[in-house]
Amino acid sequence: MTRREQGRIPLELLSPAQGPEQLAMALHFGADSVYLAAPRWGMRAGARNFSLDELDDAIESAHLAGASVHLTLNTVMTDEDMADLPAFLERVDAMGLDAAIVADLGAMALVRKYAPHVAIHVSTQASVMSAAAAEEYARLGARRIVLAREMSLAQVARLRRQLTRELELELEAFAHGSLCMAYSGRCLLSTEMMGPDRSAARGACAQPCRWSWELVEARQPERPIPVETDDRGSYLLSSNDLCLIDYLQELADAGIDCIKVEGRSKGSYYTACVTNAYRHVLDGESASAWRVELDAVSHRPYSTGFLFGEATQNPGAVGYARERRMVGVVSSCEPCDGGWMTELVCRNRACDGDTLQILSPKSPVREMRLVGLELRDSDGAWRQMRDLVRNGDTYRLRTPWPLEAWDVLCVAAR
Numbered sequence: 001m002t003r004r005e006q007g008r009i010p011l012e013l014l015s016p017a018q019g020p021e022q023l024a025m026a027l028h029f030g031a032d033s034v035y036l037a038a039p040r041w042g043m044r045a046g047a048r049n050f051s052l053d054e055l056d057d058a059i060e061s062a063h064l065a066g067a068s069v070h071l072t073l074n075t076v077m078t079d080e081d082m083a084d085l086p087a088f089l090e091r092v093d094a095m096g097l098d099a100a101i102v103a104d105l106g107a108m109a110l111v112r113k114y115a116p117h118v119a120i121h122v123s124t125q126a127s128v129m130s131a132a133a134a135e136e137y138a139r140l141g142a143r144r145i146v147l148a149r150e151m152s153l154a155q156v157a158r159l160r161r162q163l164t165r166e167l168e169l170e171l172e173a174f175a176h177g178s179l180c181m182a183y184s185g186r187c188l189l190s191t192e193m194m195g196p197d198r199s200a201a202r203g204a205c206a207q208p209c210r211w212s213w214e215l216v217e218a219r220q221p222e223r224p225i226p227v228e229t230d231d232r233g234s235y236l237l238s239s240n241d242l243c244l245i246d247y248l249q250e251l252a253d254a255g256i257d258c259i260k261v262e263g264r265s266k267g268s269y270y271t272a273c274v275t276n277a278y279r280h281v282l283d284g285e286s287a288s289a290w291r292v293e294l295d296a297v298s299h300r301p302y303s304t305g306f307l308f309g310e311a312t313q314n315p316g317a318v319g320y321a322r323e324r325r326m327v328g329v330v331s332s333c334e335p336c337d338g339g340w341m342t343e344l345v346c347r348n349r350a351c352d353g354d355t356l357q358i359l360s361p362k363s364p365v366r367e368m369r370l371v372g373l374e375l376r377d378s379d380g381a382w383r384q385m386r387d388l389v390r391n392g393d394t395y396r397l398r399t400p401w402p403l404e405a406w407d408v409l410c411v412a413a414r
Contacts (some may be wrong), residue, residue, distance in 0.1 A: 007284030009248045012258035014070065014172065015275045019049065023058050025272040027065040028406035029361050030279030034062060035070040035101065035264065038088070041081065050272075056095045068098035072245060072264070077104045082201070085318045089114035098369045101146065112141045119143040124174065129155065131162035134169060144170035146260065149179060149242075150306045153254055161253025169258040175244040176274055176294070177262025179305055187361035243279060243294055243302035254362075269326035269347075272408050276359055293365065296324035296410070324357065328387055328395070328409035333402050343396045343401050350411050352386040359408040366401065370411075373397050 015031035018025035026034045036058060037049050050058055055071075062069045070203070071092060075081070085107065093115035100118050102108045103125035121144040122128060123136045134145045147156065156173065163169055205338040216223075230396055243264070244251065251259060255379075261274050299322070328344035335341075350356070354370045374382040376394045388395060 009252050009282045011248060011252050011256065011282055012172075013275065013282055014258050014260045014265040016261055016266065017271065018162070018267070019057070020054055020058065022267045022271045024277050024406055025268045025408075028404070029240060029272050029275040029359070030283075031275050033068040033070060033098070033258070034058075035072055035260070037072045037264070040160055041073045041075055041077070041085070041107075052091060055092065055097075057371060059095050059097055063096065063363055064382075070099040070101055070121060071097055071118075072101045072123075073107055074101050074103040074125050077107055082106055082110065085110045086114045086179055089118075093117050099144070108140060109144070112129065121146060121172070124148055129159070130255070131159050131355060134159065134171075135164060135167060138167045138169045142169070144258070145171055146172045146174075149174050152309070153247075153250060153307050156251075156256065157254040165199055171255055172258040172260055173251060173256045174262055174305075175251065175259035176278065177242055177247070178300075179239040179242050179303075195237075224244070226293070239300075240303040241300045242305045243291075243299075244304060244307065245281055245291055245294060245305065247307065248278075248281060248287070266298075268329070269408065269410075272326075272359060272406075274298045276361060279361065298322040310361065323411050324410045325408050325413050326408055327356070330403045330405055330407040331394065332405060333399070335402075336398065340399045340402050341396055342399045343394060344409060346388045346393045346395055348388070348411075350388040350409075354411045357410045358403065359410065360403060368400060370397070 012032045013030065014033045015026035015029075015036055017026055017034045017036040023034055023036065036055075038052065038055060039049050041240055048279045059069045067249075073085075077085075089100075089110060097115070099121045100107075100111050100115065101121045101123045102111060103123040108120055108122075111118055120140075120142045122134075122142045124146040126133075126137070126146075127150075128134050128137065128145050129148045129151055134142075137145060147159075151159075151173075155173070160171060244259070248259065258395050259278070261278065263270055263274070273293055273296055277290040280290050281287045325348050327348040327350040328346055331343045333340050333342045350370055352370060352373070354368050356368050357369065358366045360366070370388070373385045373388065375384055375385040376395050376396070382396065385395065
């Protein structure tokens with residue numbers, strides 16, 4: 001057994017997939033499972049999501065990579081929603097879907113009836129925080145509980161100890177990403193301010209908690225007062241992001257089976273970078289060596305959420321930060337004159353002489369200079385170029401190492 005295997009943390013890594021490209025990134029960078037949604041019934045209505053045909057392809061691709069697919073069906077559902085579920089569930093059951101993430105008891109009953117081969121995972125929207133609640137869901141057919149994000153590590157460990165072993169119930173916990181200011185994401189603010197079409201409970205949250213707020217006295221509306229923090233805090237509507245990469249062994253010791261990366265509305269670079277970092281740490285590498293990678297994606301200040309006490313609030317003035325941007329995705333790589341000729345699809349501008357940082361699974365982040373770039377014209381001919389310029393164009397350059405399709409090229413954010 002290698003040192004890497006000896007230090008491996010036995011947790012399933014569940015990554016988000018907004019659409020087919022994010023799915024490919026998650027699988028390439030080592031996710032054990034992915035969660036995604038169809039155009040309806042998921043908590044991210046504004047995400048790219050998957051058509052039925054794309055969902056069939058996604059399940060096949062994931063299974064070929066040795067990963068499982070979890071489908072989110074966790075919105076608050078009406079009778080109209082329920083009416084359309086049976087036919088859909090029969091389709092995804094036939095496709096070989098692995099699990100459905102549900103919060104509604106009616107939806108759970110329909111999954112049992114119309115998709116009997118699909119495991120039921122209870123969504124964090126159900127706010128499960130006790131062994132009694134978890135076991136009741138197990139009696140209704142649940143195989144896994146996605147725990148409420150408001151639990152401490154001690155509460156998680158106590159819940160695990162109190163579970164009946166014979167149930168073999170799996171526990172999943174969020175380890176990274178945005179946190180909602182409402183309990184387990186059950187918020188009415190978006191609906192109240194924007195109308196029923198922007199309901200958080202139906203996947204269309206406008207995130208008004210992230211807006212800049214002022215206090216107004218009714219008799220002096222012309223004199224708004226900015227809401228400011230003090231020693232005890234303020235900014236009650238804005239939370240910091242979650243990052244538990246330093247505490248994965250503690251989560252495993254507490255009885256967690258699977259860690260989840262939030263971000264089903266995030267882009268390909270986020271999925272690649274965060275999945276890559278957590279994969280390396282779960283496989284036995286130092287968290288301190290990979291924590292810096294998480295600063296390279298768009299994020300608010302990180303916190304440990306409720307794991308060791310009360311969650312911290314965002315001070316309002318501190319917005320999203322990102323230290324790096326994706327400029328290209330590798331499409332192919334072939335040996336060439338003692339080196340490697342790598343083709344890539346441009347995603348952002350990069351200039352001649354820039355330092356490229358390359359993300360590859362099972363490798364440290366490597367650096368090289370951007371030189372000797374060539375662009376493929378519409379007629380298929382290659383011509384010299386100094387810079388990566390236009391999104392979607394295909395370029396090539398020599399690299400000192402072999403790269404794989406879906407490896408990511410980045411530069412420092414300007």
